[in-house]
Amino acid sequence: MLSILILNLVLLRISGELVIKPSQSSLTRDQYKSFIALCTDQSDSRVFRWRSPQQRDIPENLNDRVTVERQTNGIRLRIRNLTTDDQGAWECIGTNANGQQTQKSFQMTIKVPITFHSDSIQYVELGESVTIKCSIQANPIAEVSWFKGQDKIRIENPNYELVHDGLHIKYVEMSDNDIFWCRADVLETGESRDFPISVVVSKPISQTHIICTNPCAIEKKTATLICEASGLPTPKYLWFYGSINVLTIADSPVGASEVPKFVVRGNQLTINYVDETDNGKYSCQAFNEFDRKGQRAEYNLNVIVPPRLSFISPIEINFDSQHPQRVSFQCRIERGSIDSLSLEWQYLNHTSIQLTNGIFIDRTQYETHKLIELRFDPVRREHFGNYSCVAKNFADSTYSTASLFIQFQPVYVGPNTNIVTTIPNYRSIMRCQFESYPSPHIQWIKMSRTIQDPQGRILAVGIDNGVNDITIKQIGTTLYESVLSYTPTEGDFGLSFECRALNPRIGRHSFTLQRAQPPKKVNITHVKPLSNGVEIFIQSFENDDLPVVQYILKYDLQDTKDSQLQTLIVPAQKSTKQIIKVENLRPSTNYQLMIVAESRAGIGQQTGPIQFRTLDRQIPDFTVDEHINRTCLSDESCLITWNIESDGGAPIVRAEILYAQAKYDDGLDIEGPLSTPISIDSSITEYELTGLKPDTHYIVIIKLYNEVGVAEQKLRIKTNEETNEYNTVRKNPLITDDRKAQPNKWIVLGIIIAIIFSAVVVITICVLLRVFRLDGKHETTNSDHQTTPMMNGDHHSDKTNGYTNGHSSSTKYKKSISTSRQLFADHDSV
Incomplete structure (x- = not known):
């Protein structure tokens, strides 16, 4: 086994190694950039291929993003737009004719800049547990930290917890309505970036409702619906009429005007020129950025129509007390909403009609026919006048007037007297008042029957003696007044003057003219003695024939032989009570006084004597x-x-x-x-x-x-x-x-003396200087002052005018020389 391994190493050494350019075993490249690498060997018999980090052989296709290009002595790797998928170990594999393989690789790292994948505005519900999302893409991997507020204060509150995809808030409070900063730091590259996230503390939409001030909708006026809802952020609103969004019909004008039917302003819906066609269901949809669905509220709009009454025709009758009559007025509602509708008969002063003196109100047809009836049974003279039928509902109030005109004979109503008292050649006033319809023609008749005027004489201004003026005026709906101003003679006393009203029926009242009597005794209510006088309290009589003009008082010491009767005349006042004060009396003295009242009819009866004693003198x-x-x-x-x-x-x-x-x-x-x-x-x-x-x-x-x-x-x-x-x-x-601003008088006096003294000194110095100057010039001149020039001042004044004050300049010059000599002589003597 060992021998085989040694043999392979020897063969590789003989055949040679692969060469990759770039030659670094570890490369770092930016994302989205292009990259090429060349793999070669010294032997021409080799077959090369590139293998990706995913252990996939790269085919030769020029259209692919990742492809290879074969060269005579090697193979080239070409990558367009590097991505993170290209990161890893790339291998170049070479195979010789004997089928033996040789490999060489390099590690490539794709550098990805910090990129934030998150919403810049995020909504969190108040009182809930939420996570502020912040997804970061970076290669190498970035470290994440969080900050809060404009000042970027590091978050260390236990209410916040850093999680893999953001910042977790355990319990959202209103203080969290702020800016949060998501910071990414890549230590390998030194890159650092902050991403601001505006956190909006929110509440879902709730308590949505529509209000409208009562009365809400009145015909031909404007109705305003207001939608109110709770929520954070501030709710937004959409309005619907039935299922139609009113914004789609908001621009449609009303009638011939250009005013739109619906106007939406925020949470308000304004309906212009409301009519009964606007009745129906209105709804508003309240929502915000947090609660997109929101809530909907509905409102049923009922347009209130103001009442309208039918016209009430006036009625006019001829009153006859012997034949009772009956009349009635019907007040009918032609149009109007029945909600809170009321119908009532009133006097013109807005008070309800009282059901007395033959006046009745019938309401039996109100529910069925919407009318009430005002009935007069029987008709009386005092029923004359206007009556109002008033209809009210939430929208408005209106009225219709019913006029009852009653023709009746003129009726005398005042003043309640048959006698007029006066004196000869003194103007007197006779006054009469009549109730009448139609308006009467009023005459004054002097009942002095003669052959020419067997029924008396109708008086006229400017024709009949004694007639000063006759006036007629209307002082009420059916009340008329006439005033006769008349100056009688002796022959007029005992005659009757008749005030006659014709409409054309006749009403009359007679006054008998009598001579006025002097005033009655003076009514003394109280006597108040003083130490040096007395006060007398008088109550005048209102039934005297003529008003009192003055009071005459006579007073004297009581029980004295030497009578010194004093008389005091005091003008009468218009008031019914008057105080007369007598002064300059002796203290601690008994007095007696008598008093009489005087009018144009003469002096009245004496009151007194009244005895009183003045008070003792006292300190002030x-x-x-x-x-x-x-x-x-x-x-x-x-x-x-x-x-x-x-x-x-x-x-x-x-x-x-x-x-x-x-x-x-x-x-x-x-x-x-x-x-x-x-x-x-x-x-x-x-x-x-x-x-x-x-x-x-x-x-x-x-x-x-x-x-x-x-x-x-x-x-x-x-x-x-x-x-x-x-x-x-x-x-x-x-x-x-x-007080400080006012100078002391001695200071002022001293200032004045100093000014005067300074002026005297200055004048004296000027005179002395002038004298010395003239004297010096005189001594240096042998002539008789013929060549001596004038002084500057004299020269200027004389040059302007040849004569000064009527004297020539030479004369003035001579006088100045003589004066200077005299002054100089005096100076020498001093």
Whole structure:
């Protein structure tokens, strides 16, 4: 056996070895690239073939992806688009003429780059156990690791578990709604790639339902159906009418308009111009990316038709109390949905009709014929008017008006009097009101029967004496009023004036004109004595013929021989109650007074004498409002106010204010001495205390003096805190302190004096300089100033105008020289 092995080795050595190019025993090539290899031998008698890693001999076919090409001294292996199937050991086998084989192989590795096979968005159900899929293809094999969030934080939570095909989440929470990163690392090649996966925490669709605000669908209006459902991600919706998707008919216009019948916006379905043909079953399909099937909800739409009433014809009858009549109105529903339908008769003020005074409502035909009847049996005059039949349902309300016109004789309704009182040549007013239908013609007749007017004279404005005006107006549905303004004479008293209404039936009412009587006695309800006067409370009578014009009061001391009767005339007020005040009476004195009322008819009966006694003089009565003065607005001053109720019967001659610091935080006890009394004018009722300390409680005493004595009131005040003003100024330099902004008067005076002094010094220096300059020029000139030039200032002013103030320039020059000489002489003397 050993000899045979040795023989074979010798033969192989003699025959030679196979040679493969490339010569490396291990090769690495990229996927999808091309590859060739050549196998040769030194002997020409060999037969070669290539064998794949799958132990399959490669045939010679130029169209195959893997093929061989025979050469004169070997065989070539050609592979197009390398795949992972090409990875492994490739063998070249050579056979000589004797049938002996020689083999040589190389190991080929196919390099596959990292490739991820996974969805970039994956949905996971909340609360469930799921796996985030991440399939990786790479050669060499890649190491896989997982990260979470935009910051790529490595996952180390025990709730996550790495599995062969992804990342397993044991219990999905809302925090898992994030980006997960699947990382692949190939250590042999140094390649590394990250693949982001958006994990969407989801819920299946549930609680799907359709709502529509009641009333949902009203004819000729818009109906909106809203589909609501729960689920994650946010549900999407499809709408169906029966089994038809409304999107297929959403673009169809309604009638001649271009408004589509159906409009879908998200979970809302809007149906425009609803009518009864839109009745039926509507459904919505709610779904999302996680739950593609979702749920469907249905809604039965019933279009509500607003009610429509038939026209109710008006009825007009001629009322006759001797022959009772009966009328009725029928209110019928012509069209409308019966859901929540109601039908009712009402007055025009929207109140239900009361079944009284011959009014009846018959509802027996409502269920069968959808009508109710309003019946008047018998008809009365007060039944005149309009009545409403009101129909309501969920869609709308409507009404139809029934008018009952009753022709009746004019009926006088007021005022309830037959007598008019006045005085001669004083305008009086006569007023009459009639109920009438049709509208009446109203006349005023003066019942002074003469041969020309045996039935009385019809009065007219501008024709009959005394007639000032006649007015007629309608103040109600059947109510009319006429007013006669008339100025009577002596001969008119005792005559009747008739107010006559014709429609054409006649209604009349007469007024007798009588002379007015003076007022009755004055009704005094109360007498209130004061210390220096009295108040008299009067209740006037409403049944006086003419209104009271004034009251005349006469008063005097009681039981005195020297009578000094005083008279006071007070105008009467329009109100029924009036207070008359008599002033300047003596205190503690008995008085008596009489009072009468006067109208245009004369002076009435006297009331009195009424005896009363004035009160004793008292100290002034005044009050302070402690709530207003309790806290001051300033930190150094406080405004004190009071209200004088009475001077006590004697004038207030003096007022004083004192103050001191409070002893306690409450109460009116003082601490330390009182301030010096501050005298103020007795006529004022307020005073501002100054020089107070900030944030301090004070007790203020107000005293009012009259000849009886002094009245005193105390109140407690508190100044404001200092920080409210000064701290604000320090914090905000833009806010100025008015007191600091006001300069001291001595500083102002000093500034003014300094300005005046500076001006005098400057003027003096200028004059001296001028004098020295002129004098120097004068001494250096031998002529009589004929060649001396003018000063600059004089030169300019004279050059502009040949004359200044009416004098020539030469004259001005001479005067200036003489003046300078005089000033210079004075300077030398000094």
